Amino acid sequence: MYRVLVADAINAEGLQPLLDYADAQVIEKKVTDTEVNLKEIDAILVRSATKVTEELLEKMPQLKIIARAGVGVDNIDVNAATKRGIIVVNAPDGNTISTAEHTFAMMASLLRNIPQAHASVKNLEWKRNAFVGNELHGKALGIVGLGRIGAEIAKRAKVFGMTVLVFDPFLTKERATSLNVQSCTLDEVLEQADIITVHTPLTKETKGLINETAMKKTKKGVYFLNCARGGIIDEQALAVYIGNGHVAGAALDVFEEEPPGEHPLLKFDNVIVTPHLGASTKEAQLNVATQVAKEVRTYFEDRPVTNSINLPAMSKDIYEKIRPFHHLSKQLGSILSQCVKEGIDELSINYSGSVTELETSYLTKALISGFFKNRIDVHVNEVNALLTAKERGITVGEKISTNSFGYANCITVTAKVENRQFSLRGTYIDHYGPRIVHMNDFNIDFHPEGNLLYIQHMDRPGVIGRVGKILGDHAINIATMQVGRKEIGGEAIMVLSFDKPLDSTALQLLSELDDIVLMNQITL
Numbered sequence: 001m002y003r004v005l006v007a008d009a010i011n012a013e014g015l016q017p018l019l020d021y022a023d024a025q026v027i028e029k030k031v032t033d034t035e036v037n038l039k040e041i042d043a044i045l046v047r048s049a050t051k052v053t054e055e056l057l058e059k060m061p062q063l064k065i066i067a068r069a070g071v072g073v074d075n076i077d078v079n080a081a082t083k084r085g086i087i088v089v090n091a092p093d094g095n096t097i098s099t100a101e102h103t104f105a106m107m108a109s110l111l112r113n114i115p116q117a118h119a120s121v122k123n124l125e126w127k128r129n130a131f132v133g134n135e136l137h138g139k140a141l142g143i144v145g146l147g148r149i150g151a152e153i154a155k156r157a158k159v160f161g162m163t164v165l166v167f168d169p170f171l172t173k174e175r176a177t178s179l180n181v182q183s184c185t186l187d188e189v190l191e192q193a194d195i196i197t198v199h200t201p202l203t204k205e206t207k208g209l210i211n212e213t214a215m216k217k218t219k220k221g222v223y224f225l226n227c228a229r230g231g232i233i234d235e236q237a238l239a240v241y242i243g244n245g246h247v248a249g250a251a252l253d254v255f256e257e258e259p260p261g262e263h264p265l266l267k268f269d270n271v272i273v274t275p276h277l278g279a280s281t282k283e284a285q286l287n288v289a290t291q292v293a294k295e296v297r298t299y300f301e302d303r304p305v306t307n308s309i310n311l312p313a314m315s316k317d318i319y320e321k322i323r324p325f326h327h328l329s330k331q332l333g334s335i336l337s338q339c340v341k342e343g344i345d346e347l348s349i350n351y352s353g354s355v356t357e358l359e360t361s362y363l364t365k366a367l368i369s370g371f372f373k374n375r376i377d378v379h380v381n382e383v384n385a386l387l388t389a390k391e392r393g394i395t396v397g398e399k400i401s402t403n404s405f406g407y408a409n410c411i412t413v414t415a416k417v418e419n420r421q422f423s424l425r426g427t428y429i430d431h432y433g434p435r436i437v438h439m440n441d442f443n444i445d446f447h448p449e450g451n452l453l454y455i456q457h458m459d460r461p462g463v464i465g466r467v468g469k470i471l472g473d474h475a476i477n478i479a480t481m482q483v484g485r486k487e488i489g490g491e492a493i494m495v496l497s498f499d500k501p502l503d504s505t506a507l508q509l510l511s512e513l514d515d516i517v518l519m520n521q522i523t524l
């Protein structure tokens with residue numbers, strides 16, 4: 001039974017995919033609630049209120065997936081989650097329209113003094129001259145960050161007869177042309193725009209992007225909007241520039257600290273505010289809740305999630321194609337780990353044939369996770385595989401080659417240790433399954449499943465017989481046996497499979513046999 005903690009106010013109807021799932025128990029409580037046993041939680045659903053810090057993650061050893069019912073993941077320590085192999089997903093487009101509409105409503109309100117006029121009339125006043133505003137029509141709107149929300153705002157601004165100037169370092173010419181916006185530098189936006197609105201995520205690069213130096217470059221009478229994240233526009237600088245009359249007004253939905261408390265910006269009449277309401281519509285909340293509930297359920301059902309922040313995205317079709325190779329990669333990693341017991345310096349993975357058409361980086365991560373399974377205490381999966389290898393000083397190399405050794409597809413992995421290397425090659429044959437076809441320079445052919453014994457020995461008469469006798473004496477039934485050699489009388493290998501693992505006495509006797517060079521029991 002999976003335990004899912006819904007830690008923030010998430011639309012109840014949207015949670016239905018999880019409530020309907022027999023293998024999940026949904027607990028709607030805050031992380032600080034003493035009734036919640038954080039140690040048992042497998043999945044957590046949050047909005048922006050709950051801060052998923054490294055400290056919180058330490059208290060949740062079972063946690064497998066963090067789902068953000070919204071866009072911004074700045075309240076989640078994604079690096080700490082990744083290190084622990086915890087998948088982070090969000091709902092990237094469920095609240096785009098709501099946030100764009102809210103920003104537009106704020107912009108119109110700001111230029112027409114609607115909140116101030118509303119309060120005045122409610123106060124039984126009728127001051128028509130006090131609230132003379134400005135038209136949006138004909139104004140230059142500067143958009144910083146032309147992603148999903150920025151683009152929806154640009155479309156609306158065009159309909160209102162505004163010129164749209166955009167600063168987004170990742171904006172392509174094609175996208176700028178198709179949205180009919182002018183691609184600019186940040187300075188051009190600052191110098192030319194009448195109204196500036198920010199729509200980037202909050203990152204190290206965007207924190208304080210609009211600071212005092214930036215504000216100095218703006219036109220006198222400029223308006224600012226922040227419906228993205230507190231801190232992208234430096235609050236102190238804004239207060240100074242509103243205070244000295246350079247900035248005509250600001251509309252803020254978000255703050256560096258939420259709620260902002262006694263904030264200097266709240267004292268200005270020309271600063272209008274909402275309590276982080278961008279995504280707060282029935283439609284958006286239903287969208288984002290449904291999206292993340294489905295994602296978490298998908299994850300529990302062992303299918304690929306779509307909107308992960310720390311895993312490559314994969315459609316259902318692609319996943320079906322990659323699935324057999326994913327399994328083969330894990331098995332290759334696991335066999336390698338059981339055959340090379342010492343610490344390794346390098347893992348090189350070579351893909352050839354049809355498998356190269358797939359997302360091989362995902363297979364590399366699967367192979368590494370198979371390698372670390374049962375080797376280290378940390379739970380390693382595709383999320384933290386590369387990071388774990390790096391932390392342990394293992395260099396990982398991935399190559400694509402044209403030689404597939406006569407097979408339709410091939411994955412070859414070589415582990416380099418100080419003075420030796422060990423390689424393995426696997427293939428997936430349709431309607432037949434995964435096969436290991438090459439092991440440490442020997443051709444072989446076996447199914448990588450169950451209890452196996454790998455023996456490297458001298459190719460001399462009687463070796464196979466002596467191995468058989470020891471196993472027979474211990475009443476051990478050999479299920480399958482494959483042999484391979486390079487030349488007569490040289491070294492050879494055998495791979496045997498059994499119904500159950502060998503006991504230590506049989507293993508000891510086998511290892512003492514003359515002519516046996518290397519022996520490894522493999523459990524898959």
Ligand SMILES: NC(=O)C1=CN([C@@H]2O[C@H](COP(=O)(O)OP(=O)(O)OC[C@H]3O[C@@H](n4cnc5c(N)ncnc54)[C@H](O)[C@@H]3O)[C@@H](O)[C@H]2O)C=CC1
Binds near residue numbers: 146206276
């Ligand atoms: N007020 C609210 O309730 C809501 C706020 N948001 C905030 O809005 C942000 C944007 O959301 P979306 O448009 O959905 O995200 P998005 O990922 O589609 O767009 C972000 C854009 O910012 C651009 N960008 C990144 N770094 C930049 C930089 N240094 N300078 C200029 N542009 C940069 C990216 O290229 C991208 O085009 C979210 O990260 C979130 O923090 C989102 C939803 C609701």
Ligand SMILES: O=C(O)C(=O)COP(=O)(O)O
Binds near residue numbers: 047073
């Ligand atoms: O989706 C986002 O990034 C938002 O800021 C919305 O936040 P919320 O879920 O309303 O707390």
